[in-house]
Every structure is written in C-alpha cells, then in structure tokens.
Amino acid sequence: MDEDKVYKIVELVGSSPNNWEEAVQAAVAQASKSLRDLRIVEVMKLDARINDGMIVAYRAKVKLSFKYQKE
Amino acid sequence: MDEDKVYKIVELVGSSPNNWEEAVQAAVAQASKSLRDLRIVEVMKLDARINDGMIVAYRAKVKLSFKYQKE
Amino acid sequence: MDEDKVYKIVELVGSSPNNWEEAVQAAVAQASKSLRDLRIVEVMKLDARINDGMIVAYRAKVKLSFKYQKE
Amino acid sequence: MDEDKVYKIVELVGSSPNNWEEAVQAAVAQASKSLRDLRIVEVMKLDARINDGMIVAYRAKVKLSFKYQKE
Amino acid sequence: MDEDKVYKIVELVGSSPNNWEEAVQAAVAQASKSLRDLRIVEVMKLDARINDGMIVAYRAKVKLSFKYQKE
Amino acid sequence: MDEDKVYKIVELVGSSPNNWEEAVQAAVAQASKSLRDLRIVEVMKLDARINDGMIVAYRAKVKLSFKYQKE
Amino acid sequence: MDEDKVYKIVELVGSSPNNWEEAVQAAVAQASKSLRDLRIVEVMKLDARINDGMIVAYRAKVKLSFKYQKE
Amino acid sequence: MDEDKVYKIVELVGSSPNNWEEAVQAAVAQASKSLRDLRIVEVMKLDARINDGMIVAYRAKVKLSFKYQKE
Amino acid sequence: MDEDKVYKIVELVGSSPNNWEEAVQAAVAQASKSLRDLRIVEVMKLDARINDGMIVAYRAKVKLSFKYQKE
Amino acid sequence: MDEDKVYKIVELVGSSPNNWEEAVQAAVAQASKSLRDLRIVEVMKLDARINDGMIVAYRAKVKLSFKYQKE
Amino acid sequence: MDEDKVYKIVELVGSSPNNWEEAVQAAVAQASKSLRDLRIVEVMKLDARINDGMIVAYRAKVKLSFKYQKE
Amino acid sequence: MDEDKVYKIVELVGSSPNNWEEAVQAAVAQASKSLRDLRIVEVMKLDARINDGMIVAYRAKVKLSFKYQKE
Numbered sequence: 001m002d003e004d005k006v007y008k009i010v011e012l013v014g015s016s017p018n019n020w021e022e023a024v025q026a027a028v029a030q031a032s033k034s035l036r037d038l039r040i041v042e043v044m045k046l047d048a049r050i051n052d053g054m055i056v057a058y059r060a061k062v063k064l065s066f067k068y069q070k071e
Numbered sequence: 072m073d074e075d076k077v078y079k080i081v082e083l084v085g086s087s088p089n090n091w092e093e094a095v096q097a098a099v100a101q102a103s104k105s106l107r108d109l110r111i112v113e114v115m116k117l118d119a120r121i122n123d124g125m126i127v128a129y130r131a132k133v134k135l136s137f138k139y140q141k142e
Numbered sequence: 143m144d145e146d147k148v149y150k151i152v153e154l155v156g157s158s159p160n161n162w163e164e165a166v167q168a169a170v171a172q173a174s175k176s177l178r179d180l181r182i183v184e185v186m187k188l189d190a191r192i193n194d195g196m197i198v199a200y201r202a203k204v205k206l207s208f209k210y211q212k213e
Numbered sequence: 214m215d216e217d218k219v220y221k222i223v224e225l226v227g228s229s230p231n232n233w234e235e236a237v238q239a240a241v242a243q244a245s246k247s248l249r250d251l252r253i254v255e256v257m258k259l260d261a262r263i264n265d266g267m268i269v270a271y272r273a274k275v276k277l278s279f280k281y282q283k284e
Numbered sequence: 285m286d287e288d289k290v291y292k293i294v295e296l297v298g299s300s301p302n303n304w305e306e307a308v309q310a311a312v313a314q315a316s317k318s319l320r321d322l323r324i325v326e327v328m329k330l331d332a333r334i335n336d337g338m339i340v341a342y343r344a345k346v347k348l349s350f351k352y353q354k355e
Numbered sequence: 356m357d358e359d360k361v362y363k364i365v366e367l368v369g370s371s372p373n374n375w376e377e378a379v380q381a382a383v384a385q386a387s388k389s390l391r392d393l394r395i396v397e398v399m400k401l402d403a404r405i406n407d408g409m410i411v412a413y414r415a416k417v418k419l420s421f422k423y424q425k426e
Numbered sequence: 427m428d429e430d431k432v433y434k435i436v437e438l439v440g441s442s443p444n445n446w447e448e449a450v451q452a453a454v455a456q457a458s459k460s461l462r463d464l465r466i467v468e469v470m471k472l473d474a475r476i477n478d479g480m481i482v483a484y485r486a487k488v489k490l491s492f493k494y495q496k497e
Numbered sequence: 498m499d500e501d502k503v504y505k506i507v508e509l510v511g512s513s514p515n516n517w518e519e520a521v522q523a524a525v526a527q528a529s530k531s532l533r534d535l536r537i538v539e540v541m542k543l544d545a546r547i548n549d550g551m552i553v554a555y556r557a558k559v560k561l562s563f564k565y566q567k568e
Numbered sequence: 569m570d571e572d573k574v575y576k577i578v579e580l581v582g583s584s585p586n587n588w589e590e591a592v593q594a595a596v597a598q599a600s601k602s603l604r605d606l607r608i609v610e611v612m613k614l615d616a617r618i619n620d621g622m623i624v625a626y627r628a629k630v631k632l633s634f635k636y637q638k639e
Numbered sequence: 640m641d642e643d644k645v646y647k648i649v650e651l652v653g654s655s656p657n658n659w660e661e662a663v664q665a666a667v668a669q670a671s672k673s674l675r676d677l678r679i680v681e682v683m684k685l686d687a688r689i690n691d692g693m694i695v696a697y698r699a700k701v702k703l704s705f706k707y708q709k710e
Numbered sequence: 711m712d713e714d715k716v717y718k719i720v721e722l723v724g725s726s727p728n729n730w731e732e733a734v735q736a737a738v739a740q741a742s743k744s745l746r747d748l749r750i751v752e753v754m755k756l757d758a759r760i761n762d763g764m765i766v767a768y769r770a771k772v773k774l775s776f777k778y779q780k781e
Numbered sequence: 782m783d784e785d786k787v788y789k790i791v792e793l794v795g796s797s798p799n800n801w802e803e804a805v806q807a808a809v810a811q812a813s814k815s816l817r818d819l820r821i822v823e824v825m826k827l828d829a830r831i832n833d834g835m836i837v838a839y840r841a842k843v844k845l846s847f848k849y850q851k852e
Contacts (some may be wrong), residue, residue, distance in 0.1 A: 006172040009153040009203070011080040013136060019589045021729045024758060025765050030077040030139055032763030041765070043756040046611040048592060053600030055593050055609070061080070065155060068172055082151040085281060086205060090305045092232045096268050101148040102211055104265030112268070115261040117327040117345070120307060124316030126309050132151070161802045163516045166545060167552050174550030183552070186541040188824040189806060195813030197806050197822070222431070226579040226633060229484040230637070234303045238315060238339050243574040243636055245337030250450040254339070256330040278439060281456055290527040293508040293558070295364040297420060314361040314423055345364070351508060352527055367565060368508040374660045376436070378446045379474060381483050385503040385565055387479030398472040401682040403663060408671030410664050410680070416506070432598040435579040435629070447658045451688060452710070453695050458692030469685040491581060494598055518800045521829060522836050529834030538836070540827040587731045616734060621741040621742030623735050623751070645716040645811040648792040648842070650719040651778060669778055689736070704794060707811055721790040723846060740787040740849055773791070 008068040010035075011044070015059045020046055023060040035066040079139040081106075082115070086130045091117050095132040119130040150210040157201045159167075162188055163185070168207040177208040223248075224257070228272045233259055236273040240257040248279040292352040294319075299343045300348050307344040319350040320323070364422040365390075369425070370414045378415040390421040421424050434494040436461075437470070441485045446472050449486040461492040505565040507532075508541070512556045517543055520557040532563040576636040579612070579637075583627045588614055591628040603634040649674075649709040650683070654698045659685050662699040674705040718778040720745075721754070725769045730756055733770040745776040789849040791816075792825070796840045804841040818846040831834050 014027030022042075028041055045061040085098030091114075099112055116132040156169030166183055174180055187203040227240030237254055245251055259273040298311030308325055316322055329345040369382030379396055387393055400416040440453030450467055458464055471487040511524030521538060527537055542558040582595030588611075596609055613629040653666030659682075667680055684700040722736030731755075737752055755771040795808030805822055813819055815845040 005157045005199075006169050007155040009155065011134075011153075012081075012139060013078040013080065015076045019587070021765070021768065027077050028760055028765060029763055030756075032760075036740070038760045038763065041758050041760055043758075048596075048609050048611075049598055050600075050606045050609055053606065054595055055589070055596060057076075058589065061151075068154060075340050082205075084149040084151065086147045090232070090303070092268070094272065097150050099261075099268060100262055100266055103263075109263045109266065112261050112263055114261075118310075119311055119327075121316075121322045121325055124313055124322065126305070126312060128147075129200075129305065138179060161516070163552070163555065170545075170547055170552060171550055175512075180550065183545050183547055184821070185545075186560045190809075190822050190824075192809055192813075192822055194818045195810055195819065197802070197809060200802065215301055216481075218441045219453050220439040222288060222439065224437075224579075224631075225636060226575040226577065228573045232303070234339070236343065239576050241332075242337055245334075251334045251337065254332050254334055256332075270573075276437075282439060289512045289554075291554075292525050293509040295366075295418075295508075296423060297364065298361040299360045306547065311361050339359075349510060366508075366560075368504040368506065368562060370502045374445070374658070376484065382503050383476055383481060384479055385473075387476075392698055393476045393479065396474050396476055398474075403667075403682075404679050405671075405677045406682055407445070407676065408668055410660070410667060412502075413660065431583045431625075432595050433581040435581065437579075442705075445658070447694070447697065454687075454689055454694060455692055464689045464692065467687050467689055469687075489579075494580060499795055516800070518836070520840065525829075525836060529831075535831045535834065538813055538829050538831055549791075588731070616738075616751050616753075617737055617749045618751055621739055621748065623731070626731065631731060636715075643742075644796045644809050644838075646794040648794065649775075650721075650792075652717040652775060654715045664769065666716050702792075707793060721792075721844075722849060723788040723790065725786045737787050781800075 006068040009065045013061050015057050020058045020060050023058045037067045042054040072112045077139045078136045086128050086131050091129045094129045108138045148210045149207045151207045155203050162200045162202050164198045179209045194198050219281040220278045222278045226274050228270050233271045236271045250280045290352040291349045293349045296344050299341050304344050305343045307342045321351045361423040364420045368416050370412050373400045375413045375415050378413045392422045439487050440484050446448045446484045446486050449484045463493045475493040481492040503565040504562045506562045510558050512554050517555045517557050520555045534564045574636040576632045577633045581629050583625050588626045591626045605635045641698050645707040646704045648704045654696050659697045659699050662697045676706045716778040719773045719775045723771050725767050729770045730770050733768045735740045787849040788846040792848045795843050796838050801839045801841050804839045818848045
C-alpha cells in the first residue's frame with residue numbers, strides 16, 4: 001500500500017479568446033502556481049461564449065491530477 | 072490566455088427533509104459561505120433516504136463552479 | 143434545509159503493487175488523515191502500470207465524500 | 214410503413230423562480246402554443262442560476278415530441 | 285463472504301399529479317408493502333405526461349434496494 | 356400520490372434464429388404469460404451468437420414495464 | 427470557414443407494424459418531403475408498443491442531418 | 498421465435514470484508530439458492546464502506562441472468 | 569413560471585479546412601443569421617474528413633440555444 | 640493465470656442493402672475468413688445511408704472477439 | 711449481403727507539441743502508410759502532457775475506419 | 782507533428798480462475814509477447830463465468846496501448 005503515491009484530481013474551467021489549446025493552458029498555468037507535479041490534463045468538455053454571432057471566449061473543462069497532501 | 076478567468080468546480084451533496092429544490096439550496100448556501108462568485112449549480116444525481124417506507128431526506132449531488140484561487 | 147449536512151466529494155487515485163483493494167485502501171488512508179467522517183468510497187476507474195510485460199502498480203480512481211467545512 | 218405517424222423531437226430549456234416542476238411546465242406551455250399533440254416531456258438535465266448565495270432560477274432542459282409536419 | 289448481506293435492486297416507476305417528490309414517494313410506499321429494509325431510492329429518470337399543454341402526471345423511474353431472499 | 360399507478364420494470368433477454376424483431380417478440384410473449392398490462396418494450400442491447408461464421412441466434416436485451424403488485 | 431457547409435440535425439421517431447428497418451424508412455421518407463440532401467440516418471433508440479402480448483408497432487428514434495438554411 | 502430461451506436479468510449487491518471477488522461470489526451464492534442456470538455475472542459498480550479510515554466492506558453491484566419462468 | 573424565458577436548442581455541424589475553432593465559428597455564424605440571442609455553443613463531437621492521408625475538413629457537431637418563438 | 644485463454648476484440652462495420660441482420664452477418668462472414676473461434680457479435684451502433692429519400696445501405700458497427708495470437 | 715464492403719475500425723493516439731489538429735493529423739499520417747481508403751477520423755478523447763506548468767504534448771485518441779482485409 | 786509517437790490501442794479479454802488482477806495480468810503477458818512498449822492497461826469491464834453457483838473464471842476486458850507500426 002503506497003500512501004505516498006496518492007493523487008488528487010481537480011476539475012477546472014480555463015478560458016481563452018483565441019482557441020481551446022490556450023484555454024487548457026490557462027487552467028494549467030493557474031493550477032501550477034499552487035499544485036505540485038502536474039503531469040496530465042484531461043479535456044472533459046469544450047464550449048464557447050458567443051457575442052453578436054462571434055465566439056468571444058473558448059472554454060475548456062479539464063481534470064488535473066497532482067500529489068495529494070493534507071489540506 | 073486568461074489566467075484570471077480560471078474557474079474551479081466542486082462536487083457537493085445537499086440534503087433536505089422536504090424536496091430536492093431545498094437540498095440543492097442547502098449545498099449552495101453552505102458553499103457560498105466560503106466561495107466567491109457562484110453562478111450556476113448543476114444537478115448530477117438525485118436520491119433519497121427512506122425510513123419505515125417514508126422518504127426522510129431528499130439528497131442532491133451537485134457541481135458548483137467558482138473563481139479559482141491558490142489553495 | 144440542512145446546511146449542517148452538506149457533504150463534499152473529492153476524487154483521488156490510489157496505488158498498490160499488489161491489487162486494487164489495497165490501491166483503494168491507500169487512497170482512503172491518506173484521505174482520512176485530514177478528512178472527517180469518510181463512509182463510502184466509490185470506484186470510478188481501474189487501470190495498471192506495466193513494466194517489462196508485468197503489472198507493477200494497480201491504480202484506482204475513486205470518489206470519497208466527507209462532511210463539508212469552509213476551506 | 215406509417216409516414217403519418219412520424220414524430221419530431223425538440224429540445225427546450227424552461228425556467229422558473231420556484232421549482233423544477235414549474236420550469237418544465239413553462240417549456241411545455243410555450244411549446245404547446247405552436248406544436249400539436251404533445252404527450253410526453255422528458256427531463257434531460259436540471260440546473261439553477263445562483264445570485265448572492267440564493268437560487269434565483271430553476272432550469273430544466275427537456276425533450277418534447279410532437280407530430281411531424283413539413284417546416 | 286456475507287451471503288446474508290446480499291441486496292436486490294428493483295426498478296419502479298412512480299407517478300403523481302403534483303410533483304416528482306410525490307412520484308418517488310408513491311413508488312417507495314408501494315414497494316414497502318412487500319419489501320423489507322428499504323433504505324435508499326435512486327432517481328434514474330424524470331418525465332411527465334402532458335394533456336392539452338398541461339402536465340397531468342409527474343413520473344419518476346427509480347431504483348430501490350432491499351434485503352434479498354429466495355423468491 | 357398514486358400508489359395504484361406504480362409500474363415495475365424487468366430486464367429480459369429474448370432470442371430468435373431469424374431476426375431481432377422476433378427476439379424481442381419472444382421476450383414479450385414469455386413475459387405476457389404472467390405479467391399484466393405490458394405496453395412498451397425498450398431495446399437495451401442487441402447481439403448475436405455465431406457458429407461456423409454464421410449467426411445462429413439473434414438476441415435482444417430488453418426492458419419491460421408492467422403494473423406492480425406485491426410479489 | 428465554410429458557412430455554406432453547415433448542417434442541421436433533427437431527431438425524429440418513425441414507426442412501422444412490421445420491423446425497425448421500415449420504422450426508420452418511414453422517418454426518412456417523411457423528412458425527405460421537406461429537407462434537402464439527407465445522407466445519413468443514425469439510430470438512437472429502438473422500442474416497440476405492445477398490445478395483448480403482441481408487438482403492434484416497432485419504433486425507432488433517429489437523427490437526420492441536412493443542409494442548414496434560415497428557418 | 499424461442500419462448501423457451503428467454504432469460505431474466507436481476508441486479509444484486511454482494512458484500513465481503515476481504516475483497517471484491519468474494520463480494521461477487523456472495524451475490525452469486527445467494528442467487529443460486531433459488532435461480533437456475535446462472536452462467537455469467539457482470540460487474541456494474543464497485544464501492545466500499547469505510548470505518549475509522551479502514552475499508553470494512555467491499556461491495557459489488559452485479560447483474561445475473563437466468564432462465565425465465567412465470568413468477 | 570416564465571414562458572418568456574424558454575430557450576430552444578438546435579444541433580448543427582460546422583466545417584473548416586483549417587481547425588475546429590473555425591468549424592464551430594462557421595456553425596455559429598450561419599445560425600446567427602436567423603436566430604436571436606445566441607450565447608453559448610457546446611461541442612458535442614469532433615471528427616474530420618480525410619483525403620489521401622491528409623485531413624481536408626475539420627468538423628464539429630455543436631448545440632446552440634436561443635430564445636424560443638413559435639415556428 | 641490463463642495466457643492461452645486471452646481473447647482479442649475487433650470493431651467492424653458491416654453493410655447490407657436489405658436490413659441490419661444481413662449487415663451484421665456480412666461483418667461476421669468477412670471476419671470468419673481469417674479469425675478463429677468467433678462466438679459473439681455485439682452491436683455497437685446502427686445507421687443507414689440515404690439516397691433520394693430512400694435507405695440504400697443498412698450499416699452496423701459491431702464488436703467481435705476471437706482467440707488472440709501474435710500478430 | 712456485402713462482404714466486400716466491410717470496414718475495420720482502429721483506435722490510435724496521435725501527439726503534437728502544437729495543437730490537437732496536428733495530433734490527429736499525426737495519427738492519420740502514420741495510419742495512411744499501411745491502411746487503404748481512410749475517410750473519417752473521429753476524436754474520442756483529448757488530453758495533454760504537462761511539464762513545469764506548460765503543456766508539452768497535445769494528444770488525441772481517435773478512431774479510424776478502413777477497408778477490411780484478412781490479417 | 783510526431784508521426785513516430787503514434788500509439789495503437791487494442792482491446793483484449795483476459796481470464797483467471799482466481800481473481801481479476803490475474804485476469805488482467807494474463808492479457809498483458811500474452812500481449813507483451815508481440816507488442817512493444819506496453820505501459821498502461823485500462824480496465825473496461827469485469828465479469829465472471831459461473832458453474833454450479835461458483836465463479837469458475839474471472840474475466841477482464843482491457844485496453845492496451847503500444848507503439849504503432851505498419852501491420
């Protein structure tokens with residue numbers, strides 16, 4: 001049993017005016033400020049906000065796992 | 072890339088003796104004590120606890136998103 | 143409305159060199175160091191890491207619920 | 214082959230400040246102004262909008278079927 | 285191995301003219317006439333019957349578990 | 356609350372050497388020997404058994420609902 | 427960006443006393459009276475109506491895509 | 498049409514203090530006391546009950562099919 | 569009950585030779601010619617057409633919601 | 640551990656101008672030319688190609704399992 | 711029955727340092743070296759590998775269908 | 782674009798008289814005889830064969846990815 005190798009998964013939504021790659025990178029960048037050892041980000045859902053018939057924000061709901069510690 | 076616009080999603084279970092609307096509101100009220108800028112609550116699953124053939128607690132598993140900050 | 147009975151759900155990944163029961167127990171043990179009143183752990187997904195044609199780590203993605211408090 | 218018995222399914226979102234039953238009824242009422250022979254409404258998803266920690270609108274995504282005609 | 289602790293799950297549809305809480309309670313009440321030790325009822329699907337643009341019956345498909353015995 | 360209008364759902368697998376329509380009809384015919392008021396049969400899954408590169412049995416897993424009574 | 431190549435998807439339910447192939451064909455035939463350029467029909471769900479222990483109508487819920495125009 | 502070859506599917510939850518294999522076997526053993534011709538058991542969901550940070554019961558929700566007879 | 573706030577959801581497929589962001593934008597642009605108040609576009613599925621080992625069209629199946637009116 | 644009893648699953652699409660039973664049989668017949676010990680074919684999805692408002696090809700996406708050998 | 715028109719589906723994972731469009735194209739390009747008549751590639755899942763808070767590889771799990779031949 | 786880093790995914794079913802860990806290991810061992818660079822095995826489904834009320838074979842349907850080469 002490896003208690004030291006337990007990972008926690010968080011669900012985030014990132015956003016970008018340009019594309020979904022940047023939306024996911026925004027979520028990763030923000031998370032990496034406080035979470036250690038991020039390695040994989042999974043895309044759960046993609047959508048976008050529209051204004052006047054134009055997409056103004058690409059959004060990605062993602063899951064990120066990191067080394068678990070007491071909160 | 073908008074690091075300032077990253078949202079985090081949490082999953083809660085609220086409960087009420089009366090109905091599912093109150094069960095969801097209970098989860099929202101508790102979360103809003105510490106989380107800022109709650110706007111949408113999504114219902115993931117509804118169930119209920121039974122005692123002696125009567126429903127004694129309506130429960131709702133929900134997802135709530137809020138502005139992400141370092142934990 | 144029962145604000146005192148709101149539960150939070152976290153998603154963890156536990157690991158064991160031996161089997162999935164120990165992988166789940168590892169996640170539960172680590173979580174119980176900081177979270178109160180854990181009662182049910184749900185298995186979301188099972189996988190394993192392979193090295194040289196042998197499984198070297200059984201992993202279980204699980205969901206755990208516990209009494210919600212202000213973070 | 215029964216061409217006269219073809220049904221079309223539409224997906225709507227209804228809303229109510231009070232509960233999900235009224236949210237679904239709102240969608241049904243609006244649809245019944247123009248669609249004939251509505252008989253079953255299926256709930257696809259429930260969510261709610263929050264303001265200041267309170268639910269201000271219960272929303273229900275529903276599917277409704279009705280007798281198909283040339284558009 | 286705990287043969288005495290085996291549970292069986294049945295799937296029912298309850299109905300109410302008023303709301304889904306009563307629809308689920310109707311299924312629970314009917315089931316509790318013959319089944320022992322009902323504790324949790326899970327909602328699988330919600331729909332409703334419509335007549336003349338009005339909902340006339342709220343219906344809930346639910347799963348109920350109870351202590352298993354030879355049939 | 357309409358206790359008299361509670362329905363129970365059973366899951367069956369029907370089989371036919373010819374096609375899936377007959378496989379479903381076989382399940383319905385067998386069920387209708389003991390269950391009252393069958394009205395809708397839903398197809399959950401289709402498969403077939405193969406022998407010597409030929410399909411020898413079309414099988415359909417179905418759900419059937421009927422008026423609930425004490426077992 | 428190809429605005430001229432946008433397709434719309436509609437969901438229909440076709441019906442036949444004989445089999446699901448005819449049920450799907452009924453939906454296609456009715457849709458093709460008003461929709462141009464139908465090419466693929468996807469089966470979403472199969473069910474059937476029962477009367478007196480016999481299937482009286484095979485029904486297929488399908489999705490059809492066609493060239494999108496202003497409604 | 499083979500009415501004699503109709504199978505019924507039941508959903509059970511088995512439990513064991515040791516592992517999920519025994520939990521499934523417990524459900525099978527209990528079912529085989531009254532049901533004939535059990536051949537395949539499918540695992541639908543795995544979870545476990547926790548006490549004091551330790552798993553005290555492994556539980557498996559399973560589906561079992563058997564030869565259908567009038568109830 | 570808010571009949572004025574009922575939304576309708578349509579499912580479209582957009583296409584672009586360059587990337588999925590443009591494919592979604594194509595669907596949004598075409599829809600906004602006739603539909604009012606488009607705000608969110610959800611991605612349901614991504615695929616692509618291939619010719620001679622090269623992707624020649626990125627396609628996105630999306631859902632768009634807009635204010636419902638009598639058709 | 641039974642290395643000799645490992646099965647491989649392949650996913651095929653069969654086609655027929657007449658019905659889905661023949662579409663599945665076509666996939667089975669083609670696969671059985673090179674694969675040994677085919678026993679069960681599972682239907683994953685049904686669709687059809689349309690020409691001039693008529694179905695011209697019934698298609699079935701299926702999964703087939705067979706005894707695994709070194710490729 | 712059209713044995714000549716049977717297609718096989720393979721599942722691949724492509725990768726790119728730049729975006730998901732290139733990740734899918736990488737899988738298509740590699741597959742087209744040995745498989746004939748590739749026409750549609752479906753995206754099943756998107757994820758990415760992270761290093762030091764930056765995405766270093768966009769990955770796409772895809773399904774590709776091609777004309778089936780004896781292996 | 783990294784054509785050299787394309788992976789293929791295969792779906793296998795492994796079997797063991799003792800437990801699911803060995804069933805998965807059996808599939809991995811058989812696959813590793815011919816496939817290079819196996820690293821992760823994902824569990825898709827668990828079931829078991831029953832004889833005389835006892836489980837005689839634990840089976841696991843798994844997905845394995847490996848470095849793609851021309852077949």
